[in-house]
Amino acid sequence: xDSVTQMEGPVTLxxxxxxxxxxxxxxxxxxxxxxxxxxPGEGLQLLLKATKADDKGSNKGFEATYRKETTSFHLExxxxxxxxxxxxxxALSDQNTDKLIFGTGTRLQVFP
Amino acid sequence: EAGVVQSPRYKIIEKKQPVxxxxxxxxxxxxxxWYLQNLGQGPELLIRYENEEAVDxxxxxxxxxxxxxxxxxxxxxxxxxxKLEDSAVYLCASSLEGQLSYEQYFGPGTRLTVx
Numbered sequence: 001x002d003s004v005t006q007m008e009g010p011v012t013l014x015x016x017x018x019x020x021x022x023x024x025x026x027x028x029x030x031x032x033x034x035x036x037x038x039x040p041g042e043g044l045q046l047l048l049k050a051t052k053a054d055d056k057g058s059n060k061g062f063e064a065t066y067r068k069e070t071t072s073f074h075l076e077x078x079x080x081x082x083x084x085x086x087x088x089x090x091a092l093s094d095q096n097t098d099k100l101i102f103g104t105g106t107r108l109q110v111f112p
Numbered sequence: 113e114a115g116v117v118q119s120p121r122y123k124i125i126e127k128k129q130p131v132x133x134x135x136x137x138x139x140x141x142x143x144x145x146w147y148l149q150n151l152g153q154g155p156e157l158l159i160r161y162e163n164e165e166a167v168d169x170x171x172x173x174x175x176x177x178x179x180x181x182x183x184x185x186x187x188x189x190x191x192x193x194x195k196l197e198d199s200a201v202y203l204c205a206s207s208l209e210g211q212l213s214y215e216q217y218f219g220p221g222t223r224l225t226v227x
Contacts, residue, residue, distance in 0.1 A: 032212075034214050041220060043115065043203070043219050043221065044155070044218040046215075089154050091154070093213055093214055098213045099157055100155075102154025103154050104153050105152070105154055
């Protein structure tokens with residue numbers, strides 16, 4: 001079945017460092033891809049999305065490009081802030097069932 | 113606008129006891145989801161409602177788990193009897209009817225500890 005694999009955390013960075021969180025997927029067909037963020041004590045929030053190959057999703061300085069050839073959707077940010085500390089989940093939406101399938105999450109810790 | 117409300121936020125019970133979680137979706141949202149999130153894992157769908165109807169409960173362990181959404185608004189998820197392995201976070205989410213699944217809004221979750 002469909003699945004998502006993302007890098008284990010925690011990822012620990014200093015403020016203004018460059019961030020990459022890797023995500024790869026396995027799916028039949030052409031899924032949509034997402035990154036969600038979960039801040040401490042809050043619910044998951046959609047951060048960005050891409051619905052077809054070569055699409056780039058972006059929001060709040062974060063970007064991810066849908067790479068069909070490498071089945072990847074890596075999350076990047078050029079300069080992280082302390083306020084970006086959270087857990088980030090990569091996810092896909094099954095084309096047939098419209099069901100969300102999540103990765104295991106990656107905790108990001110940013111220190112001043 | 114109020115978000116998805118869940119209660120309680122934390123619950124500790126002994127194994128074999130029953131437990132119930134409550135969710136109130138965003139006003140006007142017809143679709144309601146319950147997810148299970150084990151420690152270090154992503155959320156997994158347990159059940160999806162469209163109004164009062166459970167349209168996908170294929171992942172709900174029906175021997176001990178039950179859910180209801182009697183008036184198509186708030187919902188209750190119950191476990192009876194609880195087992196140690198049920199310790200997890202239970203998430204509720206909602207969306208407007210007809211929206212794609214990624215357009216759902218999540219609540220903060222209920223963290224269950226079974227001792």
